[in-house]
Amino acid sequence: MSGTHFPDHTIDSAPPAARRTMEAMAGRQGGRVPSAVARLATSPETLNGFLQASAAFESSTLDPLSREVVVMTMATRNECHICVEMHTAKLRALGAEPELVTVLRAPGEQPLPDERLEGVRRFTLAALATAGAVGDEDLQDFLSLGYTSRNALEVVLGIGAYTMSTLANRMTGAPVDAVPV
Template sequence: MARMPLNEIDNVTGTAADLLGQVQKGMGAVPNMAKAMVNSPATLKGYLRLSAALGGGKLDTATREQVALTVAQANECSYCLSVHTAKAPSVGLTETQVLAARRASSEDPKTDAILKLAAALVATRGAVTDEQVEAARAAGITPEEATEIVGHVALNTLTNFFNKAAQVDIDFPVVDPADL
């Protein structure tokens, strides 16, 4: 059971209602994470703004989803694994690619390097080695892309930690991090 109240769009007012309305417009529904996160409109607003800003960056949608899967697996967040696994086909990812991303792996060399950097960022809490940075550069990751990767790791870590701490009820087909 969720540790935070799940706020329905019809039961909130002001900024909270506006934010849930934005989520509903963008997704067609309001997932439980947003219903819980809006307990602090500032937190939901920050999440939505960072997500939108990074969505306009250099990394394409499929790569962003793969990073989200890598980070969710590393942080053992079932809610986020469930969301991003459900979303994966809509951005062109196959089941094989989803499973590979959960292992921080891809058949595409540059995407593989992106996922390995993302996993390293999580594992080292940002203290990646010179060798890990050089491997990313050698794979063609630009400074702009590397910076965005850090941003995506931070964004996904926010949602991973929030969903785990709040024990948000999963409203997608459940994916367990242990099932890999």
């Protein structure tokens, strides 16, 4: 597995350009650096690029549940075990219905129980399938659910951020960290 080429860096062993980010992450995580971050620190540019893209996506005008649908669509599509687990926890913290979480965790054809959120998932998949050249019908379906043209571009931002994350996590083979008690 390619993960053996990506060490679990400590703040001291990481490339200098990754250390500040790792220190900030450790401060938010009770002193520990998550394995995904420790391995991604091998490339400070990728680590910092993902965190910046993720922060931009989090500050977008898409509502939190819609953002999580984009993330979970990417995570299950790209089979990123870390993202699935982390964002399952985030969905639960947001008070998402258990059925929504269950369907999002299982890639497949079962529609989400919420029509508006299912529209986000369909639009995300359409953007991926067409490399962004979504047809007028797909865009109109998305807009008819109360989303905006700005939201459509924000879905693209989420796809970009979580393409980077899911592919990097799979490449590095980072394990899912246990939640501290």
